[in-house]
Amino acid sequence: MKRPVLTLSAVCMAALGSAVGGGTAHAGPDAPCTYTLSPPEVSGDTVSSTAVIAGCGAAAGPYSAVACIQPLVKDSVIQCSQARGADPATISVPYHPGTTYIATGRGCAAWALQPASPPCQILGPFTATL
Template structure:
């Protein structure tokens, strides 16, 4: 009898250890990331990518945009830049003909009058051989 009661307790404890999945609220802002492209900056060929806010629902706004570029096959962590508020983050790196570049980044919203949200929208990578 004791063994049967113990089996019931174990079975019930297994059920109580299951947690229900809770959906997070939808992000208050969305962000967009451009593909890498070659541009001229003061007569020098550079690769650029931009990450910036797309749309926000009241009472939220964009807080932080971070754009990164990495030349694939090169042992570096890439290069990143950031912008605050509604300004887009635009990154530039030197152009190497024939290289494959990957743009990535994240956009962080905030509710009006609050610090940036602790979760950000992760974007990329978007790759292009240039």
């Protein structure tokens, strides 16, 4: 007699679990602001990339922008620059002809003057051999 009760309990718990936690996953909200990132560009003896705010939705404003460049050479490291508010973030590294550079970044927004509000917009990667 105990066996049917345990089976019925297990079936009820499984049904309850799927009703409560078995929903469909949805993508998170879009970032409240839109940022752009320039591909790696040569200017004189440097290569640079800039992350800049392109616009924000209602009740949102720019919080920060980050631009990064990594030359694809042995022992290279990624270098980044961060800017606050609506200021553009520009990173520059020494130019070496024939080197491949990867530019990445992110832009973060704030809702109604609050600290950074996820999600931040991931920018790039842009790859260029210069």
